Amino acid sequence: MRIKIQVIGLVCSLVFVPLSFAKDPDKLNQNKSSLTTSNTSKLTISNAYMPKVPPVSRTAAIYLKMKNSTDVPVVLSGASTSIAHHVMIHQTVESDGVVKMKHQSNVTIPAGGVVEFVPGGTHIMLMGLQKDAFAETFVLDLIFEDQSRQSFEVKVGLPSE
DSSP states (O other), X not given: OHHHHXXXXXXXXXXXXXXXXXXXXXXXXXXXXXXXXXXXXXXXXXXXXXXXXXTTOSEEEEEEEXXXXXXXXXXXXXXXXXXXXXXXXXXXXXXXXEEEEEEESOEEEOTTOEEEEOTTSEEEEEEEEOGGGXXXXXXXXXEETTSOEEXXXXXXXXXXX
């Protein structure tokens, strides 16, 4: 009986947990390269990389720099990629000598401003890595508050490699 309950719990977590990360599952099937507003097309993404992780790793972090060349703030509300089951925005915080990652529901890139995702700070966390996570590059889609998207390539390795 105990094994049956554990199996049911596992099945439920595999079905319902991924759905909880999607604000609107229907939006996930849209053409990922399309943008619905001109604001996000004026974001410049640079230095996007994911440090190499061992092939057995199920998690990895992405670091990058975003520059907003518009005169209005742009709100990043999520990201997606084909190489991971879940993608979240995290902030590294220290409390009582313990370092933890705290989920961020969004990040605002101020008008004319720059936001950097760096080790020990804000970063994009990939969870449930797929085997193609170990290629030289992969595509990441940033999802904005207005549901527009911006796609770009992420380098696997350190920026200087």
